[in-house]
Amino acid sequence: GKMQGGIISAAIDNVVGTLSMLVGPPSVTRTAEVKYINEIDAKLDFIYVTATFLGQKKNFLYFDAKVGSQDGHVIYAKSKFTNWIFA
Numbered sequence: 001g002k003m004q005g006g007i008i009s010a011a012i013d014n015v016v017g018t019l020s021m022l023v024g025p026p027s028v029t030r031t032a033e034v035k036y037i038n039e040i041d042a043k044l045d046f047i048y049v050t051a052t053f054l055g056q057k058k059n060f061l062y063f064d065a066k067v068g069s070q071d072g073h074v075i076y077a078k079s080k081f082t083n084w085i086f087a
Helices: 003-021
Strands: 026-037 048-057 060-068 075-085
Touching: 003 026, 003 048, 003 060, 003 075
Parallel strands: none
Antiparallel strands: 026 075, 048 060, 060 075
């Protein structure tokens, strides 16, 4: 079978959420856009999620993230996140 899109989104959200705690004040996901590029076989042992902090503007933090194979040659999904600083 194939990995369900919601599980992929949750994995990305977990990585972005952890990064957000390291780079800024407490925040929550405001918007998340995920573009699925290649199917992920459910038998795959690992997916690799990497997130990049793009910056802060007023009460918003901006991130890019991608899901790929271990060697980075296959990209399964790309995403853009905006987090809202609530404190």
